[in-house]
Amino acid sequence: MPKLTFKGGVHPKDNKEHTCMKEIRELEQPEFLVFPLSQHIGAPCAPLVKKGDRVYRGTKIADSPAFVSAPIHSSVSGTVTAIEPRPVPNGQTVDSIIVQNDFTDELDPSIKPLDYKSVKPDDIPALVREAGVVGMGGATFPTHVKLSPPPDKKIDTVIVNGAECEPYLTSDHRVMLETPEELVLGLKIILYRFGITNGHIAIEENKPDAISLLEGQCAKEGITVDTLKKKYPQGGEKQLIYAVTRRKVPLGGLPADVGVVVVNVDTCTAIARCFMYGLPLTRRIVTLVGGAIADPCNYRVRIGTPVDYIIEKAGGFAVEPKKVIMGGPIMGQAQFRLDVPIIKGSSAILCLTEKEAQLPEEGSCFRCGRCVEHCPMGLMPLYISKFSRMEDYESCEKYNITACIECGCCSFECPAKRHLVQDIRRGKQEVMGIIRARQAAQKEVK
Amino acid sequence: MENRLTVSSSPHIRGRESISDTMLDVILALMPAAFASVFFFGQRALAVILVSVASCVGFEVLYELAAKKKITVSDYSAVVTGMLLAYTLPVTTPYPMVIIGAFVAIVIAKQLFGGLGQNFMNPALAGRAFLLAAFPTHITNWASGRVGIFETDAVTSATPLSTEFHGEMPSLLNAFLGRMNDGGAMGGSLGETCAAALLLGGVYLLIRRVINLRIPLAYILTVAAMSFIPGKNPALQGQPLLAVLTGGVMLGAIFMATDYATSPTTKWGQINYGIGCGAITSVIRLFGGYPEGVTYAIMLMNVLTPLLDRWTKPRVFGAVKEAKAK
Numbered sequence: 001m002p003k004l005t006f007k008g009g010v011h012p013k014d015n016k017e018h019t020c021m022k023e024i025r026e027l028e029q030p031e032f033l034v035f036p037l038s039q040h041i042g043a044p045c046a047p048l049v050k051k052g053d054r055v056y057r058g059t060k061i062a063d064s065p066a067f068v069s070a071p072i073h074s075s076v077s078g079t080v081t082a083i084e085p086r087p088v089p090n091g092q093t094v095d096s097i098i099v100q101n102d103f104t105d106e107l108d109p110s111i112k113p114l115d116y117k118s119v120k121p122d123d124i125p126a127l128v129r130e131a132g133v134v135g136m137g138g139a140t141f142p143t144h145v146k147l148s149p150p151p152d153k154k155i156d157t158v159i160v161n162g163a164e165c166e167p168y169l170t171s172d173h174r175v176m177l178e179t180p181e182e183l184v185l186g187l188k189i190i191l192y193r194f195g196i197t198n199g200h201i202a203i204e205e206n207k208p209d210a211i212s213l214l215e216g217q218c219a220k221e222g223i224t225v226d227t228l229k230k231k232y233p234q235g236g237e238k239q240l241i242y243a244v245t246r247r248k249v250p251l252g253g254l255p256a257d258v259g260v261v262v263v264n265v266d267t268c269t270a271i272a273r274c275f276m277y278g279l280p281l282t283r284r285i286v287t288l289v290g291g292a293i294a295d296p297c298n299y300r301v302r303i304g305t306p307v308d309y310i311i312e313k314a315g316g317f318a319v320e321p322k323k324v325i326m327g328g329p330i331m332g333q334a335q336f337r338l339d340v341p342i343i344k345g346s347s348a349i350l351c352l353t354e355k356e357a358q359l360p361e362e363g364s365c366f367r368c369g370r371c372v373e374h375c376p377m378g379l380m381p382l383y384i385s386k387f388s389r390m391e392d393y394e395s396c397e398k399y400n401i402t403a404c405i406e407c408g409c410c411s412f413e414c415p416a417k418r419h420l421v422q423d424i425r426r427g428k429q430e431v432m433g434i435i436r437a438r439q440a441a442q443k444e445v446k
Numbered sequence: 447m448e449n450r451l452t453v454s455s456s457p458h459i460r461g462r463e464s465i466s467d468t469m470l471d472v473i474l475a476l477m478p479a480a481f482a483s484v485f486f487f488g489q490r491a492l493a494v495i496l497v498s499v500a501s502c503v504g505f506e507v508l509y510e511l512a513a514k515k516k517i518t519v520s521d522y523s524a525v526v527t528g529m530l531l532a533y534t535l536p537v538t539t540p541y542p543m544v545i546i547g548a549f550v551a552i553v554i555a556k557q558l559f560g561g562l563g564q565n566f567m568n569p570a571l572a573g574r575a576f577l578l579a580a581f582p583t584h585i586t587n588w589a590s591g592r593v594g595i596f597e598t599d600a601v602t603s604a605t606p607l608s609t610e611f612h613g614e615m616p617s618l619l620n621a622f623l624g625r626m627n628d629g630g631a632m633g634g635s636l637g638e639t640c641a642a643a644l645l646l647g648g649v650y651l652l653i654r655r656v657i658n659l660r661i662p663l664a665y666i667l668t669v670a671a672m673s674f675i676p677g678k679n680p681a682l683q684g685q686p687l688l689a690v691l692t693g694g695v696m697l698g699a700i701f702m703a704t705d706y707a708t709s710p711t712t713k714w715g716q717i718n719y720g721i722g723c724g725a726i727t728s729v730i731r732l733f734g735g736y737p738e739g740v741t742y743a744i745m746l747m748n749v750l751t752p753l754l755d756r757w758t759k760p761r762v763f764g765a766v767k768e769a770k771a772k
Contacts, residue, residue, distance in 0.1 A: 007763075012459060167459065238764065248764045323452045330457040337451075350458075357452055363465050363521065366563035369711030378760040382711065400762045408457035415463045416563075422455040 003205055004243040005229035008376035010409045012167050012232055012330065014206060018296040019289050020170040024178055026300050028313050031101050033304030034086050034341035035061060035072050036094040040140040042068035047097055053080045058108035058280050060132075061097050070142040070344075071132045074099050075282035075302035077106040089307075089326040089340045090333055096341070099304070111278040116189045124193040131274035132281045132344075137161065137172075137235070137264035138327050140345035143271065146263070147193055149256040155194045156259045159244050160187050160268050162203040162210065163228055163235030166328025169348050171285040172265035174298045176203070176210040179269055180217045182276070186268035187223060189275060190261065199223040202244050206230045232330065233407040237262050239376050251403055266347075286342060288314050290351035292321035301342050307349055308338040323357035325350040330408045363416040371410035371420055377403050381410035381420045388427025393434055396427045402435070404428055465562070469522035471656045475647030476529050476701065482640035486624060486631035487537035488592030494636060497541050499528030501548035509557045523562050527551050530570035533637020533697055534741065535577070537589050538598050543581055547573035563707045567748045571702060571741050578741070588633030590626070605633040607693045608737035609679050621691040638697040641690075648700035657704040660716040661723075665699035666690050668724025677732025694740035695727065702740070708748040714758035715751075722747045 038044035043066030055061055055074040063071035078101045086096040119127065129144035149155060160183065164172040176183060187199045201218065203211050205227050215225045226244050228234050238249045240262060247258040255262055263271075266285055273279045282303055288310060289296040295315035307324070311317065325332040326346050371381035379400055387395040401424060410420040483491040506524040510517050519525075531551050535544065551573030556565045578585045589600040603626075604611040611633075616626050624632050624640030632639050651657045670686035682689060690696070703709060703723050710719050723743045730739025 010461065012461070242763075251762055251764045253764065321451065323454075323458065325456075325458055329459045332456060332458065334453040334456070334458065335451065336453045352458065357458070359454065359458075360460060360464065363518075364561060364563050366465060366523070366706050367709075367711055368468065368706040372711045372760065377763045378765075379762060380711065380755070380759060383755070399759070400765070403762050403764070411457050412459070412461050413463075414460075415465050415468055417460060417464070419455065421457065425455070 003227055003229040004202070005231055005234065006239040006242045006376055008374050008378070008409065009231040009233060009239070010374055010412050011230075012412060014230070015167045015289075016170050016173070016206065018168070019287055019298055020173050020207075022297045024174050024285055024298045024300050027302075027305065027310060029076055029101055029103065029105075029302055030305050030309045032081070032306075033074075033076055033099045033101065033302065034306065035074065035097040035099065035304045036086065036088045036341065036343060037062050037072065037096060038094050039072060039303075039343040039345065040070045040134040040142055042066060042070070042142055042145075044094075045069060045072055047083050049080045049097065051080055051082060054078075055080060055099060056106050056108040058111045058282060060130075060280070061099075068142055068145055070129060070134045070144070071280075072097075073132050073280040073282050075304050076101045077104050078102045087337055087340050089335060089343060089346060091336070113278050114275050116192060116275045121193045121195055124189065127274065128271055130280070131270070133267060133270045133274065134281070134344050135264055136266040136270065136284055136344060136347070138331065138345045138347055140343075143263065143267055146256075146261050147190065149261075153256040154259055155256060155261055156196055157198045157200065157245055157261075158187060158190045158194065158196070159240060159260060159262045160199075160201040160265060161235050161237070161240055161262050162201055162207070162265050163240060164207070164265075165204060165230075165232045165234040166330055166332075168289050168350055169287050169328050171287045171298050171347055173207050173210055175265050175269055175285055176207070176214060180214055182269040182272040183214070183265060184217050184221060184223065185276065186263075186270070186272035188221065189271055190263065190268070194261070197222055200226055200244050202226040202228050202240055204228045204230045204234055232409065233376060233405070236376065236405055236407055238405065251400070281344060284342065284344065284346065286310065286346060287348040287350075289348065290321065291353040291356045292317050292319050292351035294318040303344060304341050306339050306341050307335070310342070310349065311338070311351070317351065319353050321351040322354040323352040325352065330412065331406065360417040362418055365416050365418055368415060370413045370415065374409045374413045376407060376409060377405055379404060381424060382418075384427065385418065385420045385423035388423040388430075391430075393427065393431050397431050397434070401428050401431050465521045465523070468656055469526050471651065471654050472526050472701070473522060473529065475650045475656075476526070476533070476637075478643035478646045479533060479637045479640060479697070480529070482624060482643040483533070483537070483636040486592070486639055487589055487636050489595050490593040490597065491537050491636045493595045494535060494537060494539060494541075494544055495529060495532040497544045498532035498535075498548055499525055501545045502528035502531065502552050505549055505552040506557070509553050513557070515561070518562060521562065524552060527556070527569045530637075530701060531573045533701075534570060534574040534635045534694070536585060536587050537593050537636045538587050538600055539577070539584055540598055543577055543584060546580075547577045550576040565707055566751070567745055568702055568705045568708045571745050571748075575741055575745060590630040590633060603630070603633040605693060605737055606688070607679070607682065607731060611681075615681060615688065616692075618687050618691065621688055632692065634692075635694065635697075638694040641696045644696040644700055651700070651704075657700070658716070660713065661703050661709060661720040662699040664717050664720025665703055665724045665727075666695065668721045669695050669728050672725065672728035672732070675728070675732055679731070689728075689731075693731075693738045698723070698727070698740035698744055703744050703747070708751055710751050710754040710758065712755055712758040712760055715754040718758065719747050719751065719754055722750065
């Protein structure tokens with residue numbers, strides 16, 4: 001069978017050998033944990049606790065009445081010492097709840113296991129929301145929203161995204177190897193919610209051990225394990241859906257428009273744990289890797305743990321890092337300070353040495369067309385980037401700038417080392433603003 | 447320590463390929479034709495190539511110094527232009543004319559429009575077109591054998607494409623190798639004669655993925671197909687292979703029309719561009735005043751490139767609805 005894939009994309013060196021064979025390690029708990037009130041796409045939460053309050057592991061400490069939002073839980077037991085602005089990985093400063101750990105790791109009394117079959121399918125999303133589950137691949141879109149599509153969108157396929165196509169990252173790979181039963185249970189819960197049986201676990205070909213292990217686990221469950229070609233951005237939602245189902249998510253649409261729900265591996269296990277143990281989302285797996293790291297490995301980290309603490313406890317730096325990235329090297333965010341906390345979407349801490357961090361100087365575009373050839377969305381990055389630099393947003397829109405998924409294939413492939421996706425990202429923000437303003441104006445007229 | 451961290455926009459890693467790698471591949475791919483030119487036309491061929499390359503690089507440096515721009519000769523694009531310009535000239539072209547051609551190519555066609563990638567016309571072809579207009583007799587003076595470095599008058603012959611050509615048409619094998627049936631060189635510019643050498647370079651560029659098949663194949667097939675149309679030169683009618691192997695089609699299709707800066711970036715743009723180049727070349731050959739039309743065909747299509755790109759935008763992934771609405 002030919003391996004499943006999509007059109008376009010690039011082949012970066014995957015650099016996964018540093019961590020993919022090592023078992024996930026438990027990281028010690030820090031004394032102070034930081035819980036930013038916005039760790040997801042959607043409305044920020046408001047604190048439910050105040051300074052001096054006692055909290056347990058799993059206690060809900062912040063929530064929002066908005067639908068597109070997810071509550072936040074304390075990942076340790078201890079005392080709230082402050083609610084104050086703190087820096088977060090995306091470079092902003094966000095109001096955060098600070099909890100001082102008492103190291104007793106006492107569970108919140110409300111936490112108890114629940115058999116998902118005793119729950120009505122339509123009540124599953126509310127329970128997932130209550131557990132604070134969001135997309136843990138990095139986008140942090142609240143998962144219960146995905147599980148509650150509008151009634152006219154009939155879901156017939158659920159795909160667990162085990163592509164992990166970004167170089168260096170191996171957290172999903174390790175989760176698939178070490179807790180396959182949680183993964184399969186998570187998928188079964190989602191299938192149960194939609195009353196369907198068509199479940200897929202899609203994995204890139206560079207993880208043959210995970211593929212064969214899950215094939216064994218899934219055979220009796222009627223779940224399909226798909227082998228994907230190793231290519232970036234194979235794990236992009238639209239690319240993955242096309243590879244597995246040959247369906248194309250319409251421009252500006254959502255996976256639900258083609259009857260599909262996609263969840264990340266760690267998200268899927270988080271859903272399983274909120275039934276198996278009744279545990280809300282309070283920890284995640286983080287790949288700590290890069291040439292500057294002394295002992296690269298995957299760690300099970302309490303959400304809210306500061307990055308510098310993790311690096312210190314994990315053996316520190318081998319050499320001084322020149323660049324520290326939250327997430328993978330292609331789409332991750334470079335950090336300017338290391339006291340930021342791990343949040344729900346932090347899949348990796350990538351510490352690059354001076355040599356690894358070196359970026360070539362930008363030359364002039366000589367129209368080789370490689371960006372066009374490799375764009376998985378069928379765009380023309382060379383033109384869009386030029387229009388964005390000229391602030392010609394009308395042309396940007398005509399060239400479908402809003403369809404850009406910011407995967408960075410164009411910049412990666414460009415022989416002139418143009419900052420294509422950077423220009424496009426900026427232009428996209430502007431165009432989105434213009435479109436919103438236009439829609440608002442149209443509404444007023446009506 | 448915090449202050450020493452670099453912060454930049456993603457992606458944080460880049461592919462290895464650079465502009466100079468691409469240009470070096472092109473230079474390498476042009477080498478077989480250089481050897482062939484020396485074999486057929488003697489040492490002067492090498493001298494013309496060296497003068498052309500040196501002047502192109504020299505003018506690029508001088509212009510960039512004068513304009514206080516960054517010196518970009520290390521991307522090797524001027525070397526490529528120099529080689530291509532020399533390949534379009536007869537071996538007997540006087541050296542000062544080569545230098546003038548290099549000036550037109552680098553300063554006027556390339557740098558005045560903003561340098562690499564900003565030019566709308568292939569610089570080497572612009573240089574040749576200028577020389578053809580300014581010194582028509584020198585630029586259509588085809589030697590039939592080897593010429594010494596300082597000789598300018600050699601035994602000449604008409605190209606098989608010309609209506610003034612009355613000799614025996616070369617066999618297909620000889621045309622492929624670049625010689626007449628008597629063993630002399632096939633009349634033509636110094637780089638275009640040996641189709642075999644050009645093809646070898648073309649295959650290398652294809653393997654290295656520097657070029658793709660769309661433009662060269664569309665170009666060559668169009669010329670071959672149009673060779674069946676009756677034109678001014680009945681000896682060539684119905685000879686598709688001869689039409690492709692003689693004249694500048696191979697050099698043009700593989701190395702000139704595929705110039706990144708002046709050719710479309712989309713799949714269908716490239717196919718249409720190749721067909722356009724082939725059609726204009728054939729029309730000039732069949733009905734025009736010149737025996738050969740490669741230079742003007744490609745230059746005309748160069749000008750159409752931005753429009754071709756705009757007309758052939760690839761379909762955006764998932765844009766099915768939009769396409770139906772049209």
